Amino acid sequence: MMRFSILLLVLLAANPAMALFDRGDNPLSRQQEIPPAQEAMKVDARADTDTQSVRVTFRMLDDVYVYQHNLAFRLLDESGNVLNDFADFEPPEGRELRDEFFGRVEVFFDELELSLPMDSVPLTETVLEVQYQGCLKDVLCYPPQRAELPVSFVEAADLAMAGDGTQPPDRDRGFLATLGSGDAGAFSRWVEDSSLLMVAALFFLGGVLLAFTPCVFPMVPILSGILAGQSRPTALRGFTLSSAYVLGMAIPYTVAGLLVAAFGARVNLQFWLQQPAAIITSSVIFILLALAMFGLFNLQLPAALRNRLSGSGPGGGSLGGSAVLGAISGLVVSPCVTPILAGALIYVAGSGDMAVGAMTLFTLALGMGTPLIAYGTGGSHLLPRAGPWMEQIKRFFGVVMLGVAIWLLDRIIPDSLTLGLYGMLIAVYGIQLGALEPAAAGLSRLRRGVALVLALYGGVMVVGAAGGGTDPLQPLERLGERPAAESTNGIEESGAFVTVRGSDSLESVMEEARRDGRPVLLDFFAEWCVSCHVLEENTLSDERVLSAMEERDFLLVRADVTRITRENQSIMSRYEVLGLPSLLFFTGEGEEIPDSRVLGEVGPEGFLEHLDRRVFRAL
DSSP states (O other): OHHHHHHHHHHHHOGGGGGGGOOTTOGGGGTTSOOOHHHHEEEEEEEETTTTEEEEEEEEOTTEEEESTTOEEEEEETTSOEEEOOTTOOOOOOEEEEETTTEEEEEEESEEEEEEEOSSOOSSEEEEEEEEOEEETTTEEOOOEEEEEEEEOOOGGGOSSOTTSSOOTTHHHHHHHHHTOSOHHHHHHHHHTSOHHHHHHHHHHHHHHHTTSGGGTTHHHHHHHHHHTOSSOOHHHHHHHHHHHHHHHHHHHHHHHHHHHHHGGGOOHHHHHTSHHHHHHHHHHHHHHHHHHTTSOOOOOOHHHHTTSOOOSGGGGSHHHHHHHHHHHHHHTOOOOOHHHHHHHHHHHHHOOHHHHHHHHHHHHHHHHHHHHHHHHHHGGGSOOSSHHHHHHHHHHHHHHHHHHHHHHTTTSOHHHHHHHHHHHHHHHHHHHTTTSOGGGSOOHHHHHHHHHHHHHHHHHHHHHHTTOOOTTSTTTTTTOOOOOOOSSSEEEETTEEEEOSHHHHHHHHHHHHHHTOOEEEEEEOTTOHHHHHHHHHTTTOHHHHHHHHHTTOEEEEEEOOSOOHHHHHHHHHTTOOSSSEEEEEOTTSOBOTTOOEESOOOHHHHHHHIIIIIGGGO
C-alpha cells in the first residue's frame, strides 16, 4: 500500500509523466490527462425479474482493467439493511496478468457483465453497493471504489401499465399473486386498475378461497343438516337445495356491498352483526332448528309458499327454507375478515358505486358457495336413505346446530360458561346414544363405547368449567389454581404484547408510546374471531417476527374488543377498523403509516415481507 501511495503522488505531481500516454492508437492520448476512476470504469446495475437476479455491467476505457479479486456486492434496502451480500457468488474467469502491485492476478478489460442470482425478489426499492478497484495498465492503480446504484424490483401485481403504455405481459401472474396476497390494500389497489369483468373473476376466485377458511367451516354441517332432512336424497335435489342455500347466503353480502358503497368504511358491518341482539336471535334460530332435527316439531313455511316449494324436513326442507338458512349463515356464521374480504370492502367503499358494490360482493358470495354446492350435490349420495339410520343422522346434526348456537353465544358470555355448555351438550348426547343403557340392551359395543367416552368427557368439561376452565382440550387445567388478579386499569402484560381493554387504557398506552417516540403495532383482537387466534399462534408469536419488531423498538399492543359494548364499538369506529383481525402500524410520532394495515390472516413470511416493504421504510 505504501508503494501504491508513493507512486500515485509522484504521478499526480509530475506533469512530464503524461508523455507516457502519447500513443496515437490510445484514446487517452488525445485527452493528455488521466481520467478519473468514475470515467475510466463505469458501472451500472438493473433488476432482471425474469431470471430473479441483478445484472451488473462494467465498461472500461482502453488499457483500463478491473481486478477480479476486489469485486464485492451488497443489496440494501432504503434504510441501509442488508438484504443480500452475495457471499456465494463466484465471478467468471478473467485474463491472467502480472500486476506490478498485486502480482499474478485475474483482471477484466473492455466490458464485464455479471449476473447476481437471488433466492427471492425483494418487494421494495433497493440499492446495490458495488466495491471494485482497477488500474490503468503500466501507469497507475486507482484507489478502491464504491458505487451505490438504485435497483428497482417491481412485482407484476404492482404494475398498472408498462413503460410504453401497454398492459404488462405478466399480468396473469399479478392476478394469481393478488389472490394469494395477505395484503388487503394490495388486493384493493389491483382491482382498481382492472376491468369490471376481471374484477368479477377475481372476486369469484377469491370467494372460492374464502370457502376453505376456518370461519366458513360451520356452514358445512348446516348444509348437511338440510340435506339430511330429505327422505329421498338425490344429486339433483342436493344441487337444488345447496344452490338455494348459497343464493340465500349471497343476500347479506349483496346488501353489505350496497351499504358500504353508499356509506363507506363508516359502516362496520362485522361489528353490528356481533351485537347481543343479533347473536341471541341467531342462536335461538339454530336452537329451534336443532329441536326440529330431534323431531319435537316441524318447522314449515307459510302455506302459500309451502304449496309452491315442495320438500320436507327442517325449515320445510324446501328451497325457501334453505335460502333462509343461507341468509342467516351469511350474516352470523362467517364473521372473520380475511384479506380478500377486507380488500373487497376497501375497494367497494372507495368506488362509491352501489351497483358495483352489490355486484362484486354478490360474486364473492357465489365463489364462496361454489364448493358448498359441489358438496351438496355429491354429498347427498353419502347420506343414508330413510330409516333408523336417518333418525340418528338427524339427531347428530341437531347436536351440531346446538354447538353452532353455543359458538355464537361464546361472543357475549364468559368462556367458562361456554365450556360448561359444550360439556352438557356432549354429555347429554353421549347419554342419548346409550351410555347409561345396560350391556344387554342390544347396543353394539362400539356405539356404547363411543357413548360412554362422550358422556365422561362432557362431564369432565362441566367440572372444569365449574373450576374456571376455558379450554375444551384441557378442561381441568385451572383446577386448584388461584384465580389471577384482574387488572384494575385495563392494561396487562401477555407475552410480548401489552393487552388493553377499554378506550382509556388504549389511549394511555398510545400516549406513552408517543412520549417515548416508540413505533406501535396495534392488534385488534377478539376471542370469537377464529382468524385472530390463527394469526396470534402462527405469526405474532413467531420468533423471527418478534425479533424484527424488537430491533425497531416496536411497542406491541393488543386491543381486546371481545365484549360487544358501545365503548369497543367507538374504538373500532375511531380507528376505522373494518373487521377482525386488523393490525395497524404507527410511527413514533403517533401517526398511522399509510397503506400498512394487515387485515385477516397472513403467515410469518408474508408478514415479514410486509414489514420490510410497507412499514420499516416509513420509519
